[in-house]
Amino acid sequence: MIEERKAKDGSTSYRVKIRIKGYPSTSATFARKTDAKRWEAQTITAIKENRYFNSIESNKHTLAELVDRYLENELKQRSSDHQKYKMHLEWWKEQLGDYYLSSITPALIADCRDKLQQEPFKYTKDENGKNVDPVYRTNATVNRYLASLSIAMTIATNEWLWMNENPMKKVKKRTEPRGRIRFLTEIEQEKLLNACEQVNCPFLLIVVTIALSTGCRYSEVLNLKWSDIDFEKNIIRFMDTKNGDNRAVRLSNHPKKIIKKHSESKIITSEYVFPRKDGKAPLDIRKKWEKALEESEIKDFNFHDLRHTAASNLAKHGATLMELTQILGHKTLQMVKRYSHLTEEHTAKILDKMNKAQFSKKKQPKATTIK
16 A cells, blocks of 8 residues: 655655565655555565565675575585585685675676686795796686585575575586596505605595595595494495485405504594594695695696596406495496496406306317308
């Protein structure tokens, strides 16, 4: 309804009150009746389409508030990679934190996307420690930043009702190359393990050994707790993995030996196998890992490639694609098909061996002559 009001100075205003069953009442005042009617019609439509009150909220909250609420209440519910998501969201907060959610458009996010890729995030250093060559984020890394913000915005849209829609839906992701496979040669593996032993970090060699022997992810091995390791049954359990599942992998003799030695010599009392000094959380070993790569002179390699190395070694030693899927914790065969050529090589050797045993004593058929 629209009420006409007369002020003491003789001016006229029009107050609109909207009451719809099942929704909070709302009102606004206008100097012209045509503006009041237009607002009334638009608002009734927006309320019925569940857009109106979200619009009000998006004008109240900034992106900084969204990030803070997500980090406080939602991030802990994620199964893994907490530090990575936190790093991504804090970058977005630094870039757009002062903006109200109603002001964050796809174009604004796209500008930040471009900035992510165009600005170096670190530099390689020379022997004197001086910055030399800039290192830029890959398309895949940029897409992970976009995905982290999109997850938070989806919750703000669907659950908190702070936004009408997620603007990230209209932002184009970067094209990623086909699945990259980089794994260590035997010589590289030996050089890396030697470097890990020399780097000033008591956990690094053990962490890398576990990754190479089980094919686990960085977050899976760093979040290991002593309760996840069963020395009697020779089992190591990875809990709350990236796929949301738990999985158990056999703990073979060599990693078992060094983990047990580590358990007997531990100084810090903590539930974590690789704790930081206060024992309350896992240690971040990324800088020590990069130091080991530098010392071993291994190029174009990251921690996740240890997973590829483990998978490739398993395939070479006869693991089937189904077995790889189970060991690595994939839900489908699609992700392990990249190793199919290695399993095919092993299968070919088995067939050759079988055929040799089956037909070696058989006489060769005589050639047929057509007259």
